[in-house]
Amino acid sequence: MSNERSAAFFRAEGVLISRGVVHAATWMAAQRAGFRERAIRFGQAALAAPVFGLLGQNDRSLGNRVAHLAYRDMTSDRIEVLAEEYVEDVLDDKILDSGVELVKQARAAGHRVVILSEGISEIMTKVVERYIRGVDDLVCNHLEYKDIKATGKLLDPVIGGYEGGRWAASYAAEHDIDLSRSIAYAGHGPDLLLLSAVGQPCVVNPDFTLRKAAREADWPVVDYSA
Amino acid sequence: MSKGPTVGAPISIPQTYEGRDILLVGGSGFVGKVWLTMVLDRLPEVGRIYLLLRGKTRGVKQRFEKFVNETYVFSTLHERFGADLAKHICARMEVIEGDVGRPNLGMSDEAAARLRESVDLIINFAGLVDFNPDLRDAAATNVNGAVHIADFVESCNHARLIHVSTCYVAGLRDGRIPESIQPLTPSGEVIEAQAELAKMREIIAKTELDNESDEVEAQLRADVIARLKARGAEPSEKRIVDMVVRLKRKRLRETMSMAGTERAKELGWPNTYTYTKALAEYLLLERQGRIEFTIFRPAIVESSISFPFPGWNEGFNTSGPLAYLAKTWFRHIPAMPGNPLDVIPVDMVCKALLIAGAALLRGEHAPIYHCGSSDRNFLPIDRLAELSALSHRRWLRENGESALHKVVLSRWDTVAADPDHALNISNVRSVLNQVTRYLRHGLPEKIPSELRDFAGRLAKSTDSSNRRLRQIEDVLDLFQPFTHDHYFVFECRAIARHQVVEAEFRFEPESIEWRSYWLDVHMPGLRRWCFTVYDNKDREQYEPATRFEMIDSPRDRPADTPRKETG
Numbered sequence: 084m085s086n087e088r089s090a091a092f093f094r095a096e097g098v099l100i101s102r103g104v105v106h107a108a109t110w111m112a113a114q115r116a117g118f119r120e121r122a123i124r125f126g127q128a129a130l131a132a133p134v135f136g137l138l139g140q141n142d143r144s145l146g147n148r149v150a151h152l153a154y155r156d157m158t159s160d161r162i163e164v165l166a167e168e169y170v171e172d173v174l175d176d177k178i179l180d181s182g183v184e185l186v187k188q189a190r191a192a193g194h195r196v197v198i199l200s201e202g203i204s205e206i207m208t209k210v211v212e213r214y215i216r217g218v219d220d221l222v223c224n225h226l227e228y229k230d231i232k233a234t235g236k237l238l239d240p241v242i243g244g245y246e247g248g249r250w251a252a253s254y255a256a257e258h259d260i261d262l263s264r265s266i267a268y269a270g271h272g273p274d275l276l277l278l279s280a281v282g283q284p285c286v287v288n289p290d291f292t293l294r295k296a297a298r299e300a301d302w303p304v305v306d307y308s309a
Numbered sequence: 310m311s312k313g314p315t316v317g318a319p320i321s322i323p324q325t326y327e328g329r330d331i332l333l334v335g336g337s338g339f340v341g342k343v344w345l346t347m348v349l350d351r352l353p354e355v356g357r358i359y360l361l362l363r364g365k366t367r368g369v370k371q372r373f374e375k376f377v378n379e380t381y382v383f384s385t386l387h388e389r390f391g392a393d394l395a396k397h398i399c400a401r402m403e404v405i406e407g408d409v410g411r412p413n414l415g416m417s418d419e420a421a422a423r424l425r426e427s428v429d430l431i432i433n434f435a436g437l438v439d440f441n442p443d444l445r446d447a448a449a450t451n452v453n454g455a456v457h458i459a460d461f462v463e464s465c466n467h468a469r470l471i472h473v474s475t476c477y478v479a480g481l482r483d484g485r486i487p488e489s490i491q492p493l494t495p496s497g498e499v500i501e502a503q504a505e506l507a508k509m510r511e512i513i514a515k516t517e518l519d520n521e522s523d524e525v526e527a528q529l530r531a532d533v534i535a536r537l538k539a540r541g542a543e544p545s546e547k548r549i550v551d552m553v554v555r556l557k558r559k560r561l562r563e564t565m566s567m568a569g570t571e572r573a574k575e576l577g578w579p580n581t582y583t584y585t586k587a588l589a590e591y592l593l594l595e596r597q598g599r600i601e602f603t604i605f606r607p608a609i610v611e612s613s614i615s616f617p618f619p620g621w622n623e624g625f626n627t628s629g630p631l632a633y634l635a636k637t638w639f640r641h642i643p644a645m646p647g648n649p650l651d652v653i654p655v656d657m658v659c660k661a662l663l664i665a666g667a668a669l670l671r672g673e674h675a676p677i678y679h680c681g682s683s684d685r686n687f688l689p690i691d692r693l694a695e696l697s698a699l700s701h702r703r704w705l706r707e708n709g710e711s712a713l714h715k716v717v718l719s720r721w722d723t724v725a726a727d728p729d730h731a732l733n734i735s736n737v738r739s740v741l742n743q744v745t746r747y748l749r750h751g752l753p754e755k756i757p758s759e760l761r762d763f764a765g766r767l768a769k770s771t772d773s774s775n776r777r778l779r780q781i782e783d784v785l786d787l788f789q790p791f792t793h794d795h796y797f798v799f800e801c802r803a804i805a806r807h808q809v810v811e812a813e814f815r816f817e818p819e820s821i822e823w824r825s826y827w828l829d830v831h832m833p834g835l836r837r838w839c840f841t842v843y844d845n846k847d848r849e850q851y852e853p854a855t856r857f858e859m860i861d862s863p864r865d866r867p868a869d870t871p872r873k874e875t876g
Contacts, residue, residue, distance in 0.1 A: 114720065116695065116698070116722040116724055117722070117724065158692070158695060159824075160692065160695060160696055160699060160824050161695060161699060163824065164699040164702065164703060164828070167703075168702075168703070168706065172706070231692070
């Protein structure tokens with residue numbers, strides 16, 4: 084009998100949280116120190132929305148990079164404090180209880196719980212600490228800093244692209260995980276490879292591309308809004 | 310005879326202070342009290358601590374009891390020792406009536422003789438920290454006080470002196486400030502301490518004389534009569550004389566303050582405080598070879614990081630007004646982005662003082678010790694301004710008085726800006742003044758009474774904001790040389806040369822994580838202990854379960870205990 088464990092992979096956006104990185108980036112941009120800065124960075128972050136609209140169902144890397152430009156020149160002090168406020172005040176009613184319930188169930192079933200997110204670590208660590216119990220690993224994006232100021236760039240690898248499947252394979256090898264006994268919950272087109280890599284894929288609140296793929300692959304589709 | 314410590318060997322703080330008698334002068338100030346509680350808490354084997362206090366209206370014992378019972382800094386000692394606190398303190402301490410402004414430190418002959426024999430270390434914390442006080446007061450405490458203490462040290466059997474000064478004696482210089490002292494003014498001219506002392510006394514005498522002149526008397530008299538007439542009061546001779554005397558006293562204080570500032574600026578210091586502290590250092594320098602001393606220069610001493618508890622602070626400190634400003638609608642702090650504000654927590658200062666004192670007792674001391682953070686853990690003022698604004702944002706989110714405060718004021722960020730910015734504090738005050746004047750006198754005659762009442766209330770509020778901004782403006786003017794005009798980094802290496810055995814006494818400014826210190830320690834401390842003072846609210850008082858009362862206690866050390874060799 085194999086000693087390998089199984090894992091449950093959750094894509095945070097759409098499965099656990101009803102808001103994505105554009106929402107976070109525009110909110111953060113609107114809280115910058117000067118009024119001029121607020122306007123410019125807000126516009127910059129908002130630009131990511133059409134990019135996601137056009138390309139998001141296939142590759143979300145570009146959208147992510149555009150959205151996170153809004154953090155340029157923001158200090159780590161400000162990002163930390165605002166992240167705390169964003170998580171406590173803004174995301175409080177944006178957490179999807181049905182998704183949290185799925186995490187609980189996965190935990191109870193003995194899976195190692197892994198959360199993947201396009202969000203930045205400053206926000207996502209607080210989300211996990213505050214709202215989602217029993218998470219073994221959080222894999223999310225990291226801002227690049229120079230001294231204490233963000234450059235607006237994301238450190239590689241940028242979560243949100245097609246790397247999910249490859250990443251899952253290397254993660255499984257590193258943590259001795261049997262992917263065939265593992266579950267994945269995701270809702271975006273680029274998560275297709277992640278879902279294909281596991282034995283029990285589940286599509287949650289999918290976009291058009293993923294819904295179509297799920298239908299073709301006969302994967303279960305779950306829709307919830309709370 | 311036991312062998313003394315090897316020179317350069319790591320210092321054990323408890324061992325070095327064991328059985329040592331220490332005289333504290335100015336120990337009732339912010340740093341002095343933390344130092345005292347730290348020693349009482351962590352160095353129980355210390356010899357005898359003599360605390361010199363001015364009697365004022367009540368006796369020194371009652372004053373000390375009031376400190377211990379009402380000041381939160383002693384709360385940890387109360388909690389630790391409970392009903393035994395009096396026994397613990399009185400076995401190690403004696404409060405002595407005296408006055409640093411008088412020869413022999415104003416002590417009785419008996420007390421002075423006793424202390425001359427026994428004291429190993431004298432720490433002079435005394436200082437008038439107002440930036441531009443009456444020159445006579447600054448001279449009495451900062452200069453004459455230091456001279457009297459040095460005289461006393463010279464008359465002692467074996468006492469050594471730590472003179473607590475300030476890093477800002479550097480004056481209006483730029484760049485790295487070394488841990489050294491040279492008899493030069495900041496503008497680079499040679500200064501002769503005795504001649505400058507004579508000059509300062511001459512300025513004081515001349516200002517006093519000028520205040521007594523017939524012209525001043527006549528001018529004040531005319532002002533008083535005009536003022537009384539304007540009020541419609543009967544200008545009786547007695548009333549006029551009384552008012553003239555009061556005004557003369559007020560004028561003298563103001564002219565003394567101006568005279569001090571003028572002399573300080575002439576020589577390259579930004580204010581009377583730094584000028585008089587520097588003069589005291591030069592006067593001490595003349596005693597080199599006659600007494601053993603070290604000069605300890607802290608930078609901006611702020612809330613404790615852990616002892617007696619995180620966030621302990623007191624009074625009208627330096628970063629407080631800047632941080633306070635960040636929670637008002639005013640948002641442009643006159644500061645140069647990238648300039649450091651050399652903040653150092655008070656408990657770190659006390660540890661550094663213990664190390665410097667131990668080195669002095671072992672004869673391994675440096676002549677000057679800087680105690681700051683800018684050299685080893687740089688904090689730029691723009692970061693400080695942002696952290697203050699973020700802290701207010703966090704606080705207002707939960708505690709804002711209204712939706713306006715919670716939603717708008719919390720997002721009204723403070724930024725470091727040029728002093729000449731269009732929205733500087735002086736312009737904001739001027740607008741507020743005009744608004745107040747309009748609300749009081751400029752409204753049309755025929756408006757509903759409700760509207761007039763509302764305008765009256767609004768005027769009261771704008772007037773009070775204006776008064777508060779005025780105080781802050783004065784403080785900002787005083788700080789501007791440090792926050793905007795000059796760039797100082799105070800070298801802080803001498804303390805690091807002494808290795809300390811016990812981790813709890815090490816001076817490690819590198820360990821300060823500024824974000825958590827500012828957000829979780831310093832700002833909550835300021836909010837609790839200092840902002841209440843700025844808002845003219847009552848200061849929180851400690852209420853111990855068992856009140857401390859001094860008891861007569863024999864000295865710990867029996868008469869036949871051999872004295873430790875010094876140096």
